[in-house]
Amino acid sequence: MSIENLRTGIDEIDSEIIRLLNRRCELARQIGAWKHENNLPIYVPEREQQLLDRLADHNPGPLDRDSLIAIYREIMSAAIKLEQPMNIAFLGPEGTFSHQAVLEKFGRGVTCQPVPTIADVFSAVEAGRADYGMVPVENTTEGVVNPTLDSLTEANVRIVAEFNLPVHLLLYSASPLSEIRCVYSHQQPLGQCREYLRANLPNATLIEVTSTTRAVELAERERDAAAISGKLAGDNTDLPVVAENIEDNLRNITRFLVIGKQENKPTGDDKTSMCFAFHDRAGALYDALRPFRNHNISMTMIESRPLKSGHWEYNFFVDIRGHISDPEVAAACAELKSDCSFFKVFGSYPRIQN
Numbered sequence: 001m002s003i004e005n006l007r008t009g010i011d012e013i014d015s016e017i018i019r020l021l022n023r024r025c026e027l028a029r030q031i032g033a034w035k036h037e038n039n040l041p042i043y044v045p046e047r048e049q050q051l052l053d054r055l056a057d058h059n060p061g062p063l064d065r066d067s068l069i070a071i072y073r074e075i076m077s078a079a080i081k082l083e084q085p086m087n088i089a090f091l092g093p094e095g096t097f098s099h100q101a102v103l104e105k106f107g108r109g110v111t112c113q114p115v116p117t118i119a120d121v122f123s124a125v126e127a128g129r130a131d132y133g134m135v136p137v138e139n140t141t142e143g144v145v146n147p148t149l150d151s152l153t154e155a156n157v158r159i160v161a162e163f164n165l166p167v168h169l170l171l172y173s174a175s176p177l178s179e180i181r182c183v184y185s186h187q188q189p190l191g192q193c194r195e196y197l198r199a200n201l202p203n204a205t206l207i208e209v210t211s212t213t214r215a216v217e218l219a220e221r222e223r224d225a226a227a228i229s230g231k232l233a234g235d236n237t238d239l240p241v242v243a244e245n246i247e248d249n250l251r252n253i254t255r256f257l258v259i260g261k262q263e264n265k266p267t268g269d270d271k272t273s274m275c276f277a278f279h280d281r282a283g284a285l286y287d288a289l290r291p292f293r294n295h296n297i298s299m300t301m302i303e304s305r306p307l308k309s310g311h312w313e314y315n316f317f318v319d320i321r322g323h324i325s326d327p328e329v330a331a332a333c334a335e336l337k338s339d340c341s342f343f344k345v346f347g348s349y350p351r352i353q354n
C-alpha cells in the first residue's frame with residue numbers, strides 16, 4: 001500500500017476515534033451530573049484502577065501497555081474536566097517531581113496548585129482550597145519523607161490513592177564536567193546521586209536548595225555551577241545537559257500519596273495505611289503486630305518516627321494489604337487499637353503494582 005493510502009487509513013480511524021471520544025465524554029458528563037445530585041466525589045480512584053487494569057488485560061498490541069495507560073490517563077482527565085474542574089496542590093514550584101507526579105497521575109485536565117511546603121499541601125486540602133494533594137512519602141534510595149508522615153498523623157485528610165514515579169536525574173550546566181565547581185539541588189536528589197558526585201565531581205561544593213526548579217535558576221546565573229533536576233524542571237532552561245540518568249540506583253522510584261477527603265470503595269486489591277503508638281513495655285511492638293499475623297494480613301511497610309514528647313517513644317507507620325471494610329482487616333485493626341495509646345487509619349486505596 002502507498003503512504004497516501006496508509007495515511008488515508010489513519011485519517012479515517014482518527015475521525016472514528018474522535019466520534020467515540022466525544023460519545024465517551026457525553027457519558028462521563030451524565031455520570032458527573034448524577035454524582036452532583038448524589039453528592040459523590042468526581043475523582044474515583046478505585047474505578048480508574050479497575051478501568052486501567054481491564055484495558056491492560058484486553059490490549060492485543062502492538063500498542064504497549066505504558067502508552068495505552070498514558071493515553072487513557074488523559075482521556076479520564078478530560079472526562080474529569082467536563083464533570084467538574086479539579087485543582088491539585090503539590091510541593092512547588094512548577095517543575096518539581098511532585099508536579100510531574102500530578103501531571104502523570106491526573107493528566108493535563110486538572111489545575112496544578114504549587115504551594116511552598118508539604119504541610120501546606122495538607123492544609124490546602126483540609127481547608128478545601130484544593131480538591132486533592134500530591135505528597136511524596138518514600139523513595140527507594142533515600143527512604144521516608146518525614147514531613148509527610150508527620151502531617152498524616154496531624155491533618156484531617158485521607159489517603160485516596162498512591163502513585164510510583166520513576167525518578168531520573170540530569171546534570172545541567174553551561175560548563176563541561178571538568179569545569180563545574182558547585183552543584184545545586186534539593187536534598188533528596190543530592191542524596192540520590194551521592195556516588196555519581198563522589199566519582200565525577202569530588203571537589204565540587206554541593207549546595208542544598210528548596211527545589212530542583214530553584215537549582216536550575218541558580219545554575220543559569222553562574223558559569224561554573226551545575227544543577228541536578230528532573231526533565232520537567234529543566235524543560236524551560238537553555239542550559240545544556242551534561243549527564244543523564246545520574247541517579248545511583250537505576251530503580252530510583254518515589255512513591256507519592258494522593259490525599260483528599262473521600263473514602264474509597266474496595267477493589268479487591270487494596271492497601272490500608274495507619275499509624276499507632278503505645279506506652280513502652282517489653283514486647284509491646286510484637287504484641288501490637290500480632291493481630292495482623294492472626295488475621296493472615298500481610299504488612300508491606302513499617303516505619304517509626306520519634307514522638308515529639310522527647311521520651312524516645314515512637315509513632316509506627318504501617319501499610320497492610322486489604323481494605324478497612326474487609327472483615328479480617330477491620331477485626332485486626334480493632335484488636336490493635338485496643339492496645340494502643342494512639343491509633344489512626346489514614347485510608348484504604350487501590351494497590352499499585354510495580
Ligand SMILES: O=C(O)C(=O)C[C@]1(C(=O)O)C=C[C@@H](O)C=C1
Binds near residue numbers: 032045075079080
Ligand atoms: O466512572 C466514573 O465515575 C467517571 O466519572 C468516569 C471516569 C472515566 O473517565 O472513566 C472519570 C473520572 C473518574 O475518576 C473515574 C472514571
